[in-house]
Amino acid sequence: MADAALPVPTMPAPPVGVVGLGQLGGSLAAALVAAGREVTGWDVDPEARAAAADRGVRIGTQLTGVVVLAVPLPAMTAALTDLAIDPAATVTDVGSVKGPVLATLGAAFGSRFVGGHPMCGTERSGHAATDPELFRGARWAVCLERGTELPRWLRVAEIALAVGAEVVPATAADHDDAVAAVSHVPHLLAAALAAAAGEAGPLALSLAAGSFRDGTRVAGSDPALVTAMVEANAGPTAAALARVQQHLARPWPELVATGHAVRAAVPAGSRTVRVPLDRAALLALGRAGGAVTRRLAAFVEGRLPDTP
Structure with missing residues (x-):
């Protein structure tokens, strides 16, 4: 049975705190500033802090609203130790693996944690690789577990949408x-x-x-x-x-033909759909290869790949 749709009130966009101002975190902070969001950033590297400040990011250790962890996976659990995080803040991350992060940060923050992963970036790293356009057109997975609070999920999704990404609802395991x-x-x-x-x-x-x-x-x-x-x-x-x-x-001719067929079958277009604010419906969109492109009052608008 599908999960019941939940009413989600529309509220002013909360401030964003970004912890880690390297390529992903620095790019996100700069893009959000350009989109008119209130952003506070922090990094242990003073050069990264200075570069972010030059792009209009407020530097500080008191974070509220939505707090984004943009640090390497091994540093994820200790990254917030010396920072003052609002007890009501939603916490998310941009790590490339979600299961281990959910196990640690989910245990620490409970339903306040919403995992995320933007599918972008380059082989470069560090604050010198910052690009405010990095997320435009990218897919951004935002995890929707059974215990996820839908209003918090939407706040994280709105950050991705604000910087030009498309949101893919998914579980950490998927x-x-x-x-x-x-x-x-x-x-x-x-x-x-x-x-x-x-x-x-x-x-x-x-x-x-x-x-x-x-x-x-x-x-x-x-x-x-x-x-x-x-x-x-x-x-x-x-x-x-x-x-x-x-x-x-496999025999090489079979391998080449199979790979070519998969690439040739990638849909060239998509169709617009509207999806209720319902966990099962949102996950079905993601599993079908679709993504959320816009937040509306009682539902979201998204795209599904064209079917042959």
């Missing part, structure tokens, strides 16, 4: 299975491809063109961050990698 296939395994494959090409010698590297560049781009990412990501999602990543290895063992 998210981790999905990103293992489309993000975490590609990082491992990029590393393997780069390593194998390196062993082929200077001539091979001198002849490398677009397919090698595209296939190895993320191998330029910080190795420590990538290692933390794949190890935190080890189970789903191992399962997804095993599927890739099974495909690589």
